[in-house]
Amino acid sequence: MKLAILLMSLALVACSSDQAPSANSEQAASAAVTALQNSSSASGKELYSACVACHGVNGEGNKALSAPSLTNQQSWYLERQLLGFRSGLRGSHPDDAFGAQMQAIAKTLPNEAAVRSVVAYIADFKAKVAPASLEGNAKRGADYYSNLCGACHGPAAEGNEKLQAPALAGVDDWYLLQQFDHFSKGIRGSDESDRYGYQMYMMGKTLPDADVAKDVVVYIQSLAD
Amino acid sequence: MKNPIRLGLLCLGLLCSMPSLWAADIPVKDGESIQDAVNKASPGDVVLIYPGTYKESVYIDKDNITLRGVVEEGKWPVLEGEGKRNDAILYSGNDFTVEWLTITHYKGNAIMGQSGNNFTIRYNKVIDTGVYGIFPQFGKNGLIEYNVLSGIEDAAIYVGMCDNVDVRHNEVFDNVAGIEIENTRHALVENNYAHDNTAGLLVFITPGLPIKTTFDVILRNNFVVNNNTPNFGAPGSIVSKVPQGIGIVVMAADDVIVEGNIVSGNKTAGIVITDLAFITDISSDPESEPNPDRLVFLDNLMFDNGADPVAEVKALMLTQFSRTGPDILATPGSAQEQDNCIINRERYTSFGVKKWSECERKSTADVLSYRIPGGAPSEPVTATNRTKLLYQGICAGCHAYNMRMIGPPTLAVQALYRNDAQGIADYIGEPHKVRPDYPAMPSQGHLSPELRKEVAEYMLKVTK
Numbered sequence: 294m295k296l297a298i299l300l301m302s303l304a305l306v307a308c309s310s311d312q313a314p315s316a317n318s319e320q321a322a323s324a325a326v327t328a329l330q331n332s333s334s335a336s337g338k339e340l341y342s343a344c345v346a347c348h349g350v351n352g353e354g355n356k357a358l359s360a361p362s363l364t365n366q367q368s369w370y371l372e373r374q375l376l377g378f379r380s381g382l383r384g385s386h387p388d389d390a391f392g393a394q395m396q397a398i399a400k401t402l403p404n405e406a407a408v409r410s411v412v413a414y415i416a417d418f419k420a421k422v423a424p425a426s427l428e429g430n431a432k433r434g435a436d437y438y439s440n441l442c443g444a445c446h447g448p449a450a451e452g453n454e455k456l457q458a459p460a461l462a463g464v465d466d467w468y469l470l471q472q473f474d475h476f477s478k479g480i481r482g483s484d485e486s487d488r489y490g491y492q493m494y495m496m497g498k499t500l501p502d503a504d505v506a507k508d509v510v511v512y513i514q515s516l517a518d
Numbered sequence: 519m520k521n522p523i524r525l526g527l528l529c530l531g532l533l534c535s536m537p538s539l540w541a542a543d544i545p546v547k548d549g550e551s552i553q554d555a556v557n558k559a560s561p562g563d564v565v566l567i568y569p570g571t572y573k574e575s576v577y578i579d580k581d582n583i584t585l586r587g588v589v590e591e592g593k594w595p596v597l598e599g600e601g602k603r604n605d606a607i608l609y610s611g612n613d614f615t616v617e618w619l620t621i622t623h624y625k626g627n628a629i630m631g632q633s634g635n636n637f638t639i640r641y642n643k644v645i646d647t648g649v650y651g652i653f654p655q656f657g658k659n660g661l662i663e664y665n666v667l668s669g670i671e672d673a674a675i676y677v678g679m680c681d682n683v684d685v686r687h688n689e690v691f692d693n694v695a696g697i698e699i700e701n702t703r704h705a706l707v708e709n710n711y712a713h714d715n716t717a718g719l720l721v722f723i724t725p726g727l728p729i730k731t732t733f734d735v736i737l738r739n740n741f742v743v744n745n746n747t748p749n750f751g752a753p754g755s756i757v758s759k760v761p762q763g764i765g766i767v768v769m770a771a772d773d774v775i776v777e778g779n780i781v782s783g784n785k786t787a788g789i790v791i792t793d794l795a796f797i798t799d800i801s802s803d804p805e806s807e808p809n810p811d812r813l814v815f816l817d818n819l820m821f822d823n824g825a826d827p828v829a830e831v832k833a834l835m836l837t838q839f840s841r842t843g844p845d846i847l848a849t850p851g852s853a854q855e856q857d858n859c860i861i862n863r864e865r866y867t868s869f870g871v872k873k874w875s876e877c878e879r880k881s882t883a884d885v886l887s888y889r890i891p892g893g894a895p896s897e898p899v900t901a902t903n904r905t906k907l908l909y910q911g912i913c914a915g916c917h918a919y920n921m922r923m924i925g926p927p928t929l930a931v932q933a934l935y936r937n938d939a940q941g942i943a944d945y946i947g948e949p950h951k952v953r954p955d956y957p958a959m960p961s962q963g964h965l966s967p968e969l970r971k972e973v974a975e976y977m978l979k980v981t982k
Contacts, residue, residue, distance in 0.1 A: 436798050439754045444926035445934070448754055448955040455952045456934065495933040499920060 314390050318358045321346035322394040329401035337414030340407055343398070352418040354465055356426070359391045364418045365463030365517070369454055371415060373489070375399050375408045382487040386480045422517040423465040427507055434505070434512030441499055442509065445492075450513045457489045463517040469510045473497060477506070552576045552585070552597075559583055567619065569593035573600060575624075577964050578609040581896065587618030587641075599624030599647065604960035606647070609634050610911065612896045617641045626960050627653050628667075631660075633911030635894040640664045649752075649924060649957060650676045651693070654683070656729070656911045658894035663687045671750055672757045672924070673698040674715070677705060678915060679729040682890050686710065694751045695720050695760065696742075699771070701729040706888040711741045716749045716762045718742040718784070722769035724756065725794065725806040726919035726927070726982070728910045732771035736882050737779060742766055744783040754955055756923055759797045761786055761828040763843070770794045770808050777816035777882050781823065781845070786831050788823035788845040788866075789815075791853040798921065805982065809852035814877050815860040820845040824867065834869060844869045908973040909980070912962065919982055925959060928980050935978065942974035943967060 314322070328343040347360035354362030363371065377383040378399035384392030402408055439448070445458035452460030461469060475481035476497035482490030500506050541562035544555045548570020555565045561582040568588045572595065576585070585607065587595040597606040597619060604626035607616055614631070615638040621628040628644040631637050631654035638661045644651040646669035654660050655678045666689045667674035674690040675697045677683050683699075686708040690696040696712035699705045699721045712718035719742055723732050742765040751758035760767070763786030768774050770793055781788040790796070794808040824843025827835065831843050834850075848854045848870030859877035899907060916924035917931065935941045947970055949959035962970060 440798065440921040441927060441930065443754060443955070444922060444930040444953065447953070453953065491936065492933040495936065496930065499929055 314359065314394060315357075318347070318391075318394070321358060322398060325398045326401050329398065329403075333403075335403075335407060335410060337410035337412070340402065340411040341414050344411070351421075352415050353421065354423065354468075356465065356467060359468075359471075361465045361468035362421070362423045363415050364420045365423065365460060367452055367454070367460055368412050368416045370452070370457075370459040372408060372412045373457070375402070375412065376405065377487065377490070379408070382484060382490065383481065385484070386475075388478075388480045389475065392475075392481065420463065422463040423468075425466055425511075425514045427466045427470065427511050427514070429504075429508040429511035431508065431512045431515050434508035434510070437500060437505055438509050438512050441496070450516045461513045464513075466510045466514045469513060470507060473500075473506050473510070474503070546572075548572075556583065556585075561613075567595040569595050571596045571598050573598050573603075575599075575603050575605050576607050578607070578611050578614060579964075581611040582613040583609075583611060584615040585617070585619065586615070587620075589618055594618070594620045594643070596620045596622065597624075597628075598622060601625065604648075604958075605630055608632065608964075609637070612636055613893070614638070615640075619643075620645070622646055624648050625957065626650070629653065630915070631655055631657050632915070633657055633897070633907050635659055635896060637661070642666075644674070645669055650674075651690075652676070653678065653915070654680055655915045656680065656907075658682055659890045660684075661889060665689075668692040670694070671752065672755070673720075676700065677702050679727060679910065680705070682888050682894065684708070684887050684889055689713075690718075691715060692747060694747075694749055694757050696745065698722070699732065699735050700724055701727050701732055702735070703731065703733055704888045705735045706738070706885065707736065707740065708738045709740065711743075712765075713741065713743040713745065714747050715745045716747050716751075717760050717764040717767055718745040718781075719765070720760070720767040720769070721771045721774050722767065723771060723794065723806050723808075724918055724921075724923060725808075726921050726923075728914050730805040731807075733773045734888075735771060735773070736775045736777070736885060736888075737766060738775070738882060739778040740780075742779055742781045742784070742788075746783070746785045752955065752957065754922060756797060756921070761830070763787070763826070763828065764790055765823065766790070767792070767796075768810050768813060769796055770806070770810055772807075772811040773814075774810070775814040775816065775879075775882055776818060777814075779818045781818060781820045783825075784823045785825045785843070786823075786827040787843040787847040788820045790847045790849065791858065792847075792849040793851050793853060795851070796849060811852070811857055813853075813858040814879055815846070815858070815874075816877060816880065816882070817862060820866050838869065840867075842867075846871055848874070904969075905972045905976040908965070908969060909976045913973065913977060916959075917977075919980060925956060926953070928977060932978055932980075935974075937978075939971055939974040939978055942977065943970035946970055946974070 325343040347358045352363035378396045384396030445456045450462035476493045482494035543564050545566045546555045547568045564584040606621045606624050607629045610632040613636045618641045620643045622645040625648045627650045628647045629652045633656040635658045640663045642665045644667040649672045651667040651670045651674040653676045658681045660683045662685045664687045670693040673695040674693040678700050680702045682704045684706045689711045691714045694716045696715040696718045721735050746763045765781040765784040766789040768791045823845045827843030845866040846868040854870040856873045856875045859875045861877050917928045919928045946962040951958040
């Protein structure tokens, strides 16, 4: 019995830690870099073609490549993140392998105008809620969400631009959990010059454990249905 | 008056507490400003407010001021918030009295005290007024009596983080919470009529506040009837989680005595005794002990409670083959332990009281008041305790450390404004609404920029 529990907890640890990007993922990321390096287009649509291999033709994402859907993320937030990747505010931590991929790609975008045009192109995708992939105690998640998270992300996890808090409802649950884990461990946001990231880094310490974080994400997912 | 003996007697009669014997009456007539009169007043003065409509917020930051309405042939002075002002009366001075006023249509509080001691709040009518009706916060030694309050979306009478308070002869109805005794010690709640609220009387701990305990509370000879109003608290706020149909709630508070109340017609339960998990799982304040200890339940008249309990209570009751709620409900956990006691338990329908012991104490007749004879000493305000007083007296009324009370939790504010006390100081001087589901923050512009900065720095350092 003890052995079974030990094995289970080892399995949980293995699942919760970030896996390194697969060969497919690495290949797609470097193809994106090359494509952008060779492109001279300013069109959002043409720039986005470099993103398709991971994020999908319609921004639907690809869990196998750890690429989140983009259709439920607000334009102001996507723009800030792309600029953050470009400046190195995001994706510089040694344990953030997928972030490093995105940083390399974002840095290859020719300029900030290109960032804005690709974001504008994504904004025209039809919003579609990412499918639920986690199970947990949504009631407990609601309790923590409304007491702590909702103060910035809003009662329906719809986001609050005034506070620069992005919408969470509809974003892939596995991605939210991964990013919360990154915030809580300082893999994302722990650079003090990342003003908004650092806010989440501080809030990342306010949930008692990973189980509660999962419950919160399950609750957030339920808000999108 | 020149006779020294008479003067001495007068002084005794006034408990010698008035710094000035030349106390003046300052009349305010319809069309004039109460605030102007308060600004002119000296300690000991009485501001007489004549019938009329007064559209203002009144701040009282000096000691020993009385605001007294003059009611003439049924015509009252009315403080009218027009749905846009936050507070009607905000006092921080000691020895403050407010009486004979009608207060209506404010967004936040009708009467809020911010760390003033020796307060008297009586003979007021508070109607459809925001979040709290009468809300003394962080004060010692107070009397709240003969007030009538209705239509408040949180607590009609909210005694928060106080000591030695008597709450008696009030009527509270059509509110979410009738009378709340929260993080408060030594309170006597007596002869009140709490009806048609979501819940009638509540004695509890909110974790994450500067004062961590609630104990020594007597609930005596109250009418607690038909508290079945659907909860209309702001969605997401703590109070919005109070189930409807409860006469009395004792949550995490210790040494509460319940005696001589008439509790009837409350559809979920007559009285619920519970730990903090009743409202939230977030009870992670290591200094707020989450269990209700040593409840004393003496003779009370209870009947016709539990006719249509909320689902959670119904589920509990089904475990003992009943579909109706009980007079007395001790929720699973410490509320059912034998440190709580009861007499004549056979009279009531109940859940979870089997292990309760028999009370040794049979009456509270020896307690006439919990106020401090001679009054509480005034807190000397020094440079070192000033910011702490400001934080506890003002900010902590709405901001708990790690949970949503009225405003966002302190730790979210700390994340948003790290290293930016000035940002908080500027915001609270002229707040604007940023959260769709939270009430707008009231302006603290009556505090000087220096004080706002000081208290902001304090807030950024709070750790529990």
